[in-house]
Every structure is written in structure tokens, then in C-alpha cells.
Amino acid sequence: MDTFEVVGGQKLQGEITPQGAKNEALQILCAVLLTPEKVTISNVPDIVDVNHLIDILGDMGVAITRESAGTFTFEAKNVSPDVMLEPAFRKKAASLRGSIMIVGPMLARFQAAHIPRPGGDKIGRRRLDTHFLGFEKLGAQFNYDAETYMYHVDASHLTGTYMLLDEASVTGTANVVMAAVLAKGKTTIFNAACEPYLQQLCNMLVRMGAKIQGIGSNLLTIEGVDSLGGTTHRLLPDMIEIGSFIGLAAMTGSNITIKNVGIEHLGIIPDTFRRLGINFDIIGDDIVVHEQSHYEIQTFIDGSIMTIADAPWPGFTPDLLSIVLVVATQAKGTVLIHQKMFESRLFFVDKLIDMGAQIILCDPHRASVVGINKAYPLRGISMSSPDIRAGVALLIAALSANGTSLIHNVNQIDRGYQNIDGRLNALGAKIKRL
DSSP states (O other), rough: OEEEEEEEOOOOOOEEOOOOOOOHHHHHHHGGGGOSSSSEEESSSOOHHHHHHHHHHHHOEEEEEEETTEEEEESSSSSGGGGSSSSSHHHHHHTOOGGGGGGGHHHHHHHEEEEOOOOOOOOOOOHHHHHHHHHHHTTOOOEETTTEEEEEOOSSSSBBBBBEEEOOOOOHHHHHHHTTTSSSSSEEEOOOOOOOHHHHHHHHHHHTTTTEEEESEEEEEEEEEEOOOOOEEOOOOHHHHHHHHHHHHHHHHHEEEEEOOOOOOOOHHHHHHHHHOEEEETTEEEEEOOOOOBBBBBOOOSSOOOOEEEEESSSOGGGHHHHHHHHHTTTTEEEEEOOOOOOOTTTHHHHHHHHTEEEEEOOOOOOOOEEESSSOOBBOOOEEEESHOOOHHHHHHHHHHHSSEEEEHHHHHHHSSTTHHHHHHHTTTTEEOO
């Protein structure tokens, strides 16, 4: 496992462009299985999880051509669900949570799919009920083999129906939508996720010949078609990277311009960082974060302590709560961070406390952060990255800290952030990969 040696206290300066969206890429890449025709995808991030999924698709028989940096053409002519039973596939798919979204396209096109219990970040329970309940509504049957940890899904035919999803799961909605586009008849999905990445998937499927109405809302109506064709698609900028860079600039008192952010797709993310007192301008499609010696957390209108919580879109994305929490440690004021979705995602705060932050972990879902108003810098320590988002939060803390920090297990960060050390070093950071 690699380690970052981070010399803190450096002011950063310059421009940085966010990578393509990781969470969108995992959905879009699985969708290439819906057609035997060519699908070209651009702005693909060069990160571990995405490269791993591309490798899995290749093992399944998808012909893959790398057209240029970040651009790939996929042709799923010679694909069979039988490959999914092979030990090599099972081993690779088990290490990537995004592999679960292979099931919907395979079920739609080949009436069968097999997938191991997927891995991913250890941030709490991440149940798959929404996926399989949706498949069952469409007429599929599934069996879980507890000895091999394999899910087997079969459907001689899929038939459209009405369904109310038990939660607005992004990956669950994506999986069910991909299964429904080739089902017979009309499918109505209520309580569907409506994140920009899900909208991107639906718009891509429409270009391939799918019939989907209600894109961008929580009520999707899908008329099944007999087949889908090829298309081209460009991934959005990664909103989690954009939020991470805003927080990094505030913590280090830096001037950073974040280029080509896709501002219309960011929802309340900019306003949430403004609630922390961070000063930035939106110029065209760029975010310009200004150097601040201090920033102050707002209160609610009645003067009560600010609460920032995650929620289904258009609420605040849970993937940025770790960033908000670490940024609040150096603000003036107090904020309650409420992580509703995952009960293990706040457990990295002990490392921030060791660095000098004032945080009370109230319970697995809530942390109260008392900002120290940059009265003193955090101090460098040795720590380990527990997951992708907490790892970047710790990296931001280390970059703002006094002294040198060691962050172990940074391969977790590599799963979601492309060449993060090289890109930040270009802005003036001092990060050495050991």
C-alpha cells in the first residue's frame, strides 16, 4: 500500500480541472452491455475503480478500444452471462461495488445475470434490496447462494410494471432503468433517484433508442423497446472533486480556480460551502476561490447552530460531508454534521481530533464541529485512509497542517481521484508518494 508524505502549510495557486465523474462513469460503462453496437465514451477518469470496471467488461467479451486519453469505444457483440460464473470474473467483480450495475443490462439483453456480493468502501451497510426488488417487479427471480456469495438472477422475459422503490437509491434506480428499457410494455418507477449522473444515464439511453419520460424527476416512465443502438457520450465533471477543491482552497488559504465545473449540474453544493463562509465567484463555468484568512459558519435565521445533512438529490450529496466536516474544523463557529445514509462514515474524525480539531462524535451519524477560527493550525500526524472520501478529507487536513503528515493506504484515494498528488503538487502542494 502506498503512503503520502505531506508537508503542510503551503499556499496553493493556479488552475485545476476536475476529472470526469466517477459515479457517472460506473453507470455509463455498464450501459454499454445493452447493445451490440459501438458506444464511445469520453472524459473517462483514469482512476482505479473505473479502470477495474473496464477490465471486467473486457473479460466479459466487450471489445474495447482506447481512442485517446479519457476516450474509449466499447462494442459488446460477443458477451454471454456464462462468463459471470467463472472464478476470475467472480474475484474481480467482488472487489468493486459498481459491478452490481452489470446485472440490469445483462438481465435485459440476455435474460440472466450472475454477480458476487460486491465490495467497496467500508462506510456502513450498503444493502442491495432496491436492485433485486426492482428486478422482481419486472418479473425476474433471484437466488442468493450463501456458500459462494453469488447472486443468480433469471428472467425468461421482463414485463413493465408500476413500482415504488423502497429508497431513492442511485445505483438501484440505474440498474432497474437499464433492465426496464428492453422490457415489454410500460414501466413506471416512483421514488426514483434523480441525481445528475442518473439523468446523464437516461439521456444516453434515449440517444440509444430508449423511451424514457420524466428525466430529472423522481417519477420515470419507460416504454420498453426491442433493441438499442450505439451512441457517443461525454461524462460530466466530478462534483465531488469540485467540492473537495473548494474545501482545500479554504483550508489552506489559497487562490484556486476550478475550471469547467458544469455549474448547472452542481445543485446546492456551492451554496452549502458558502454556508461555511467560503468566499468564491462563479465566472462563466469556472469557480474562483479567493484567499481567506478566516471564514465564518452561518447560523440559521433564528440564530440556532447550522446543521448540514445529506439527502437524496436535489439535497446535499453524502460524498461531500467528509469534506464539509474537515473544512469546518478551521472555521469560526459551530456546525452539526448529520450523515444520515451511512453509519460508519464519520469514524475517521478521531484522526482529526489527534491533529487538534475540536469535534464531538455524538453518535455514528452525527458530529458536532467547533471551529477553531484558524487560531492555530492542525498538526501533522501519521494516519491511514479508511475510504475514498475520508482519505481526501484527511489529505486536505494534512495540507493545511503544521509539519509533516503520513497518510497510509492512499490506494483508497486512488480509487476515486486521478493523479491527485501530481495535480495538487502542480499548484504548489508538497506531497510525496512513498
